[in-house]
Structures are given as C-alpha cells and as structure tokens.
Amino acid sequence: MKVSYRWLRELAPAWSASVAETVERLALRGTPVEEVVDLAEGLRGVVVGRVVEAGRHPGADRLSLCRVDAGGPELLSVVCGAPNVRAGGHYPFAPVGTTLPGGLTLKKAKIRGEVSEGMLCSEQELGLGDSHAGILEIPAFTPGMPFVEALGLDDARLDVEVTANRPDLLSHRGIARELAGESALVLPPIPDGRPFSAPLRTDGRRAEAAGVSITVEAPELCPRYLGAVVRGVRVGPSPAWLQARLRAAGARPINNVVDATNYVLLELGQPLHAFDLARLAGSAIVVRTARPGERLVTLDGVTRTLSPSMLAICDAERPVAVAGVMGGEESEVSTGTTDVLLECALFEPRQVRATRRALDMVTDASYRYERGVDPELQREALARAVEIVVATAGGEPDAEVLEVAARPWSRRRIPVRPARVRQVLGIDVSHAQTGELLQPLGFVDRGLEDGNGVWEVPGHRSWDVTREIDVIEEIARTYGYDRFPDTLGAFRPSTVPDHPLFQLEDRVRRLLVGKGLFEIHTLAFARAGSVRIPNPLSTDGTHLRDSLLPGLLRALEHNFNRGQRNLRFFEIGTVFHAGPVGEKPRESTRLAVVLTGARHPEHWSGAREPLDFWDAKGVLEAVLEAVGEATPGGEVRGEGASHPVLEGVWQVGEGEHRLALAGRVRPAAMDAPAWADPVWGFELELPAEGAPARVRPVRPLPAFPAVERDLALLVPVGATAGTVREAIVAAAGPLLERVELFDVYEGAGVPEGRRSLAWRLRFQAPDRTLRDGDVEGRIRRILSALKEALDVDART
Numbered sequence: 001m002k003v004s005y006r007w008l009r010e011l012a013p014a015w016s017a018s019v020a021e022t023v024e025r026l027a028l029r030g031t032p033v034e035e036v037v038d039l040a041e042g043l044r045g046v047v048v049g050r051v052v053e054a055g056r057h058p059g060a061d062r063l064s065l066c067r068v069d070a071g072g073p074e075l076l077s078v079v080c081g082a083p084n085v086r087a088g089g090h091y092p093f094a095p096v097g098t099t100l101p102g103g104l105t106l107k108k109a110k111i112r113g114e115v116s117e118g119m120l121c122s123e124q125e126l127g128l129g130d131s132h133a134g135i136l137e138i139p140a141f142t143p144g145m146p147f148v149e150a151l152g153l154d155d156a157r158l159d160v161e162v163t164a165n166r167p168d169l170l171s172h173r174g175i176a177r178e179l180a181g182e183s184a185l186v187l188p189p190i191p192d193g194r195p196f197s198a199p200l201r202t203d204g205r206r207a208e209a210a211g212v213s214i215t216v217e218a219p220e221l222c223p224r225y226l227g228a229v230v231r232g233v234r235v236g237p238s239p240a241w242l243q244a245r246l247r248a249a250g251a252r253p254i255n256n257v258v259d260a261t262n263y264v265l266l267e268l269g270q271p272l273h274a275f276d277l278a279r280l281a282g283s284a285i286v287v288r289t290a291r292p293g294e295r296l297v298t299l300d301g302v303t304r305t306l307s308p309s310m311l312a313i314c315d316a317e318r319p320v321a322v323a324g325v326m327g328g329e330e331s332e333v334s335t336g337t338t339d340v341l342l343e344c345a346l347f348e349p350r351q352v353r354a355t356r357r358a359l360d361m362v363t364d365a366s367y368r369y370e371r372g373v374d375p376e377l378q379r380e381a382l383a384r385a386v387e388i389v390v391a392t393a394g395g396e397p398d399a400e401v402l403e404v405a406a407r408p409w410s411r412r413r414i415p416v417r418p419a420r421v422r423q424v425l426g427i428d429v430s431h432a433q434t435g436e437l438l439q440p441l442g443f444v445d446r447g448l449e450d451g452n453g454v455w456e457v458p459g460h461r462s463w464d465v466t467r468e469i470d471v472i473e474e475i476a477r478t479y480g481y482d483r484f485p486d487t488l489g490a491f492r493p494s495t496v497p498d499h500p501l502f503q504l505e506d507r508v509r510r511l512l513v514g515k516g517l518f519e520i521h522t523l524a525f526a527r528a529g530s531v532r533i534p535n536p537l538s539t540d541g542t543h544l545r546d547s548l549l550p551g552l553l554r555a556l557e558h559n560f561n562r563g564q565r566n567l568r569f570f571e572i573g574t575v576f577h578a579g580p581v582g583e584k585p586r587e588s589t590r591l592a593v594v595l596t597g598a599r600h601p602e603h604w605s606g607a608r609e610p611l612d613f614w615d616a617k618g619v620l621e622a623v624l625e626a627v628g629e630a631t632p633g634g635e636v637r638g639e640g641a642s643h644p645v646l647e648g649v650w651q652v653g654e655g656e657h658r659l660a661l662a663g664r665v666r667p668a669a670m671d672a673p674a675w676a677d678p679v680w681g682f683e684l685e686l687p688a689e690g691a692p693a694r695v696r697p698v699r700p701l702p703a704f705p706a707v708e709r710d711l712a713l714l715v716p717v718g719a720t721a722g723t724v725r726e727a728i729v730a731a732a733g734p735l736l737e738r739v740e741l742f743d744v745y746e747g748a749g750v751p752e753g754r755r756s757l758a759w760r761l762r763f764q765a766p767d768r769t770l771r772d773g774d775v776e777g778r779i780r781r782i783l784s785a786l787k788e789a790l791d792v793d794a795r796t
Helices: 005-010 019-028 171-180 240-248 256-268 349-359 364-369 378-393 418-425 431-441 468-479 501-513 549-560 613-627 721-732 772-791
Strands: 001-006 031-038 047-056 065-071 076-080 091-094 109-111 114-116 119-121 154-162 200-204 206-209 213-214 224-231 270-275 284-289 295-297 303-305 311-316 319-320 338-346 402-405 411-415 444-449 452-457 568-576 588-596 645-651 661-664 679-685 707-716 736-745 752-765
Touching: 001 005, 001 171, 005 019, 005 109, 005 154, 005 240, 019 154, 031 171, 047 119, 065 119, 076 114, 076 119, 119 213, 171 256, 171 431, 200 206, 206 402, 213 224, 213 256, 213 402, 224 284, 240 256, 256 270, 256 364, 256 378, 270 319, 270 378, 284 338, 284 418, 295 319, 295 588, 295 736, 311 349, 338 378, 378 402, 402 411, 402 721, 411 418, 411 468, 418 613, 431 444, 431 452, 431 468, 501 568, 501 588, 501 613, 549 568, 549 588, 549 679, 588 613, 613 661, 613 679, 645 679, 707 772, 721 736, 721 752, 752 772
Parallel strands: 200 402, 213 284
Antiparallel strands: 001 154, 031 154, 047 065, 047 091, 065 076, 091 119, 109 114, 206 213, 224 338, 224 402, 270 338, 284 311, 295 303, 311 319, 411 452, 444 452, 568 588, 588 679, 645 661, 661 679, 707 752, 736 752
C-alpha cells in the first residue's frame, strides 16, 4: 500500500510526528514500511514554465523552437521534440544546471543551429510515470514557481507492507487510524465541494428512481449495492490538487470522474466504478451470475469469456463489468459522457478471488474486495465520490440514491475474559485499560457480562477479528510488543505424550542428524503427479507431489550451482496419491535421503573417497532399525525393482511388504555438473502408527572368555553374503555372539564360479568357559548346513 505522508497528516491533523517517527510507529504496530520515497528528490530545480511562443524549428521538421517564461527577467529559448507543445501551455521546465532523476544534468546546447537553454519535461523524464509520448502539461501556475510546490510533490510516499488479514489498512484512513486513533480522524475538505446528502430508495431486491433501476439477483454474492446518478457532468482533466494527490499515492490521473473514484479508493478503501448512464441499456443495472458463453471487453482491451460461476454487473441486455474486478469498455466514461452512474457495492470475497484467478487479472479493486471491504462503508464512500465528481466535473446529482440491501449487516460482539488475557499476555489489563487500547481502533465497549468485557467489532475489522483471541491480539498490539516484560513466566509441560508417529519422526531426525545429514523442507507442489491442483500458483507446481526425491534433487542442484559438492540431505514430509473417483487423495508420510560427495573431509594424508552404495546402505539399515522394520539379518537386499529417479535399484522387502527403494540417482533425473560425484538416495514410507522406541535390554558384562574362529568358505558366485550369514546364524545356535565378514577374494587358487568369503565367528557362554569341543561341534554343524543349503565348501 503506497501512502502519501501529507494525506495522512490531513486525515489526522493531530498527528505531528515526522516521517521517520511515523515509520517507527507503524513498525511497532505490526505494519512495517518497506520503503520511503522522497517525491521531490531530483525535482527541486524544476520550475513551472509557460510557453509564450511555439514555432517550427528552422532546421528540423520534427522539432519546435519555443520561447519559455520561467519566471526570469527574460524569455528563454528551448528546442523541443514533443508534438503536444503549444503557446500558452504550462509545463515543467528544467533550467540549465538542473540534474533530473535519471542523472541527466542539463547544459546550454546548440541543436540544429538553435540554442536551447533548458528542457520541457515529460512524465518519464521527471520519474513520475512511464509516458514519454509528450511533455507533461500542467494547470496554469505562476511561471517560475517550484514544480514540486505546484503539484504538491513536497511529500514522502511510504510503501507500507499490509498482510492479507488486514484489509482495513488498504486505505489512507486505515493507516491514519493506526497512528492517531479513530476519534482524531477527519475527512479533508474538497476544494469547491459541498457535502452530499440524499435520501435512500432502499429495497431488498430492486430499487428504482428517476428512470434508473438496480436489481440484485445474486444476494449471496452481493449483499449490498448502491448507485447514485450525477447528470450534466463535463468530463476532462482533473484539477491540480486531485492530480497531485493521486500522484503522491502512486496513482495515474485519468479524468475527473475516474479520478474521483480512485481518490475514494485510496482514501477510504472502498472501490467504486463509474458507468456512462447513456450507454447502459434500459438505464438498468442487474447484478447476476454470468450466462454460459457471455463475453465482455474489459477496460484493458481484452475480450474475456465469463462462466456461470462469475458475478457480472449487467445492463438490461449484456454484461458491462466483472463484479469487483474491472469494468467494461462499452460503458466506460469518456469525454462525451454527460450522465454517470456511480456504483458502490459490497461483494463476497471468495467469489471475487475465484473470478480474478479464473480471468488471470489483478486490479486495485479486486485486491481489496477479495480481502474484505468494510461492510459499513458504502454510503459514506458513495457520498464522498459524488461530492468530488460535482466539485471537479460539475453536474447535479439525482434527488435519491438507489440501494439494494439484500443482506443487512450487523456487528459482531465478542466477550473477553480477563483471566484469558492474563494467561496469554502475562500482564493484568483492567476493563478500563482495555477500553483505552481498543476504542482508538473503533471497537465499542458494551459493558460487562458475567465479569467479562463485551466488545463490539467495527465493520472495518469484521473480516479478521472474529474470536476472543483476535481481540487479545489487538490488546497486545496496541499495548506495544516492546513493553512486555522480558522475564519468563511459570511453565508446565504437557503430560500428554506425542503421537507415536511424531515420536518416530523425532527418532529418525536425531539418528540422521547424528550421521551428519541436514534436514530440509521442500514445497508439496510438483510438475507431475496423480493429484492435479485446480488453481496452481505456477506452472512448476500444477500437481501435488507423489515422491520426496525430486524436491531433494532440486535442492542438490541449487547447491551444485553454488559450488557445493559434499551434500547430505533428508526430508520427512507428506506425499499424495489419487484415491477412488469422488474421494479425497490418499496421504502418507515418507522419508527420503540423498547423499553425494566425499566420505570424509579431504586431507593430504589420504586420497579422496566418494560416497558409494555401502554408505547409503548403511544409512538405510540404521533408519530401518529405528523404524522397527529391519529385514531378517539386518541387511538391505534384493535387486531388479524399477524407479523413475533411481537406477540399479535395490529394495527392502518384497511385494506388499516392500519397505523401501534405494539406488543411484539417474544422471537424467537432475542437472548435475561434470565434477559432481554419484548421487545415492532412498525413500521409504513411515508407518501410520509408529512403533514405540525399542528398549534395549541391559545385561552384565560376560564373566567368561570368548572363543573366536575364522572360517574361509568357497561360495557359489550366485549366493549373496547375506544368505550365507543367515545360514551360519541359524546353524550355530545361541552360543554364537557375533559373525563378521572380513575378506572377499576371487582369483588364483579359487575354483571358477566361486569366490572366497572369510568370516570371523565369536562364541561365548554366559555361565561357563567354552571348550574346544563345544566350538568345533558347532563349526561342523555350520559347514554341513552350508553344504546342504547353498553348496558351500570350506576353503583349505
């Protein structure tokens, strides 16, 4: 929201703080100012110039040679290339030595043989707009008068950050209310204006007077619609004060009628629209939903096709505006307009938002309507607009104002418990103190009920203050966040345990962070998936994700582009899959991990070792153990599964019991630089009901010595080490404490089709010292079982 500081001061005369103090005050109230623009910067040397003579340049057909009165003792010679310069016109004039906002310093120059002693300036050259088609013509002022004074540009523009829940701040009066309070506000007088007041012709569906009618056929989408007719207007440029006021707030003047509606929009926050009454068929306004296939050429020149879900403002025959968004070309006010109908309405926010998105357009009106306009503001805003139109364009308003009030508005009353205020804010605030904090914002004290204060919410806060906690937030904001004590109060942790799934997620996080991985969070939107988003925010997020890995890979690409090489990321998040027709998508929680880079920090003492399959496998096995779903023997096994992102895929479990898929990321799945190491990743679905943490039993240290045996085996190439290990454990019995693979060999001395696997077996008994016979018997049993099950022989 762009705000004129001078306009604020006129709305709140008691507010005398400087620009810097105003910025600080707004920040303390939760409304920070993003930028402060000195509107006079670069323009202080520009003056008002009156062109006394304007003729053709003797040496160039497209240039004019002008004599300009800039307030000095002599007329100045100026060469100008704009076609709109005329004798008697007033224009901004930059004398020799002036530095314009773009950095151009003017010097006396000779152009095609004629001396130019300054420059007549366009909007673009002054930094006031984008138009450079012609010199900016201004109303008649005394030549030599400072340009910033003439146009009211000795002002500062504040760019105020307004959150979506505070539509009341989308106006100068709303900002002034935050600064000075409701009781200090006044409406600045309109030059040559007289306050407008007329009786209302009110009805719940159709109002008619003086041959003009307004009908509302969709009351649920348009609770209130007002129209006032002003006859005999003269459409033309706005007076200087109105143009200056709009420019100071960042708006572009158009004509006196349209500028009047924009003035009210910026001052009060109520959008209005002006129709050329003569171009409305039947002098009628009908508010209804559009019919299939109806079209409208909006003011931006685009033909738009409306749908039955959209609310249209129509005359007796066709649509003339998109409700709450933009008017149409066929009924717009032009220089030939003599009678205007001013619209001031209240539209349902969700409908305006849906229409605006469907038509892919954003306007100042839709921006306010879709956030919520004050439902009590329409009569005041319409009267203000009529006053400005009559003061700047002449004409006479009709004796009655038409109003269709389909759904009358009533204020909400919210009880506030003092104990709840104390609990939330940590301070005691009496009912009287609460009034001092809330009444400047427009809240009305309705007394006490059962010891609780009852507060009536004003219309401008009706959209965001709906509960007791919202009123408490207003108390805190007005009291001042910087005034709260910085001591911590008593705190009692909850005795309710977290959901088992949340406990599981925490265990997994602690495990992976302990292994050096970083948790990241990516958006749930993707370019593809089984669940399409009806109204996507961008073309890159048209679906809900069905996998976490693509988001992690985008994060890797982001880091690769910044020269990072050693990356270890994980994410715990929700994925979505389409359910049966008519049902909601199915959601599930997953964990995904990606690893790339060096196994250890690089050091001169050893060669760099990139992460490989075994590193990813180890992380996955640790995760499975934490989840409580480790495979038999604690190993990841199985190959042959397919995956769109991973290649060489290995899986945990089979069929319906498949727990995870892992592998190397396909080169085509991401944009990795040539120097990047292989990327390994896996993804698994966490159980909906997480298993409780495994409690490890505590047992005393063994009192008797262990016996170790090394066993070298000739294993068929097709048999995996995991299968051999399972057979050893099954045959050894309970005395086998540990079994480790410490050597793999293929080559000379090993028969073809076989490989040598060397195992270290550790036997130990809790109650006695083992003898050789106890161990040798188990070794024989192991060898026999291996031979029978896997055709494994001992290597001699």
